[in-house]
Amino acid sequence: MDPGFGVTSLVTAPWHNWVLTPRGVPVLTRGVPTAVPMGCLCQPDHRICPRPPLLHVPQADRAGVGGQEQILADIGVPRLCWATHPTPRVPQGKVPASSILASAPSDRNLDAWRESGCRTTHCNLEVLQESTLVFLATKPHVLPGVLQEIRPAVGPHHIVVSLAAGVTLQTLQRLLPAGTKILRLMPNLPCVVQAGAMVFARGSGAGDGESALLKNLLSSCGLCEEVPESYINIHTGLSGSGVAYVYLFAEALAEGAVKMGMPSGLASRIAAQTLLGAAKVMLETGEHPAKLRGDVCTPGGTTIHALHQLEKGALRATVMNAVEAATNRACDMAKD
Ligand SMILES: NC(=O)C1=CN([C@@H]2O[C@H](COP(=O)(O)OP(=O)(O)OC[C@H]3O[C@@H](n4cnc5c(N)ncnc54)[C@H](O)[C@@H]3O)[C@@H](O)[C@H]2O)C=CC1
Numbered sequence: 001m002d003p004g005f006g007v008t009s010l011v012t013a014p015w016h017n018w019v020l021t022p023r024g025v026p027v028l029t030r031g032v033p034t035a036v037p038m039g040c041l042c043q044p045d046h047r048i049c050p051r052p053p054l055l056h057v058p059q060a061d062r063a064g065v066g067g068q069e070q071i072l073a074d075i076g077v078p079r080l081c082w083a084t085h086p087t088p089r090v091p092q093g094k095v096p097a098s099s100i101l102a103s104a105p106s107d108r109n110l111d112a113w114r115e116s117g118c119r120t121t122h123c124n125l126e127v128l129q130e131s132t133l134v135f136l137a138t139k140p141h142v143l144p145g146v147l148q149e150i151r152p153a154v155g156p157h158h159i160v161v162s163l164a165a166g167v168t169l170q171t172l173q174r175l176l177p178a179g180t181k182i183l184r185l186m187p188n189l190p191c192v193v194q195a196g197a198m199v200f201a202r203g204s205g206a207g208d209g210e211s212a213l214l215k216n217l218l219s220s221c222g223l224c225e226e227v228p229e230s231y232i233n234i235h236t237g238l239s240g241s242g243v244a245y246v247y248l249f250a251e252a253l254a255e256g257a258v259k260m261g262m263p264s265g266l267a268s269r270i271a272a273q274t275l276l277g278a279a280k281v282m283l284e285t286g287e288h289p290a291k292l293r294g295d296v297c298t299p300g301g302t303t304i305h306a307l308h309q310l311e312k313g314a315l316r317a318t319v320m321n322a323v324e325a326a327t328n329r330a331c332d333m334a335k336d
């Protein structure tokens with residue numbers, strides 16, 4: 001992870017290596033743009049000052065969406081942004097790129113936003129001045145400083161959405177003006193392919209309108225549910241971080257096939273398709289995974305022999321421990 005990445009980040013380093021082509025197609029790049037610190041226009045002396053990632057929607061871009069007034073967005077993370085505004089890849093996106101303003105301390109990630117047609121700045125206060133809906137996507141430990149910076153510019157017309165793991169609504173409410181409309185969101189990486197799993201909770205200043213707005217806006221990124229705040233850290237352990245456990249499992253599946261003689265690329269593609277298909281059956285049938293697992297087992301056949309090995313390795317207990325560890329870590333981060 002490179003802390004110098006420049007865009008409002010909802011995402012980790014791998015996300016930031018994605019760029020949008022002129023045709024709006026995200027491609028993965030290995031190159032990292034050079035960081036170019038710039039002065040902040042809000043500072044009288046234009047001195048160089050690091051700025052955190054923010055997302056916003058210009059007030060002028062309010063418009064009717066789904067029968068209600070809606071802010072036409074802007075987000076701190078390229079992935080989420082791409083899933084939210086219409087592109088050839090994401091025609092269902094709800095926010096035009098020109099309505100998105102992304103703020104970050106350097107140009108590193110902002111280049112990708114500009115390429116996708118979004119506006120960018122190095123000044124967080126500019127975001128607050130121009131926008132109504134503001135996504136905060138810095139690392140959790142950076143967020144308190146960002147909140148302190150933007151606090152004077154936050155008003156009753158703003159809706160502030162935090163993506164930071166472990167940062168509670170109580171902390172957000174303490175660091176922003178009383179009554180601010182605040183929502184706490186936890187997304188996951190597959191938002192970038194509109195297959196995300198997101199949950200959010202509302203703060204005391206946010207009402208049904210703000211909740212509906214966020215849900216409507218993010219529905220183009222995947223599943224999005226409002227939940228009690230106590231579920232947010234659990235979702236982080238299950239899904240926000242859980243995506244990484246699944247990749248570990250996919251890697252192990254493919255490595256097993258490589259060990260048995262299959263070429264690596266083919267093994268990886270088949271591992272990915274296996275996960276995708278298994279997930280699709282689970283979602284479409286609504287069956288418990290234990291039932292579906294049983295359906296695959298032929299008595300005395302291959303699957304039960306393999307499952308026996310996984311049980312010897314305590315796969316289920318290990319994965320449960322992983323979810324518990326990530327959830328507890330998210331809770332601990334609130335105290336850091
Ligand atoms: N990566 C993921 O899969 C998920 C991440 N999140 C949350 O999203 C947030 C961002 O995480 P990542 O994208 O992984 O982090 P990152 O390190 O990739 O991005 C952090 C961003 O903060 C900015 N930044 C760094 N130092 C700064 C400073 N001193 N002042 C202002 N801005 C600064 C950088 O420009 C960068 O755009 C975190 O709060 C994380 O908990 C939530 C769900 C999933």
Ligand SMILES: O=C(O)[C@@H]1CCC=N1
Nearest residue numbers: 012165236239240241
């Ligand atoms: O690892 C983390 O802290 C973040 C939150 C969920 C996924 N990545």
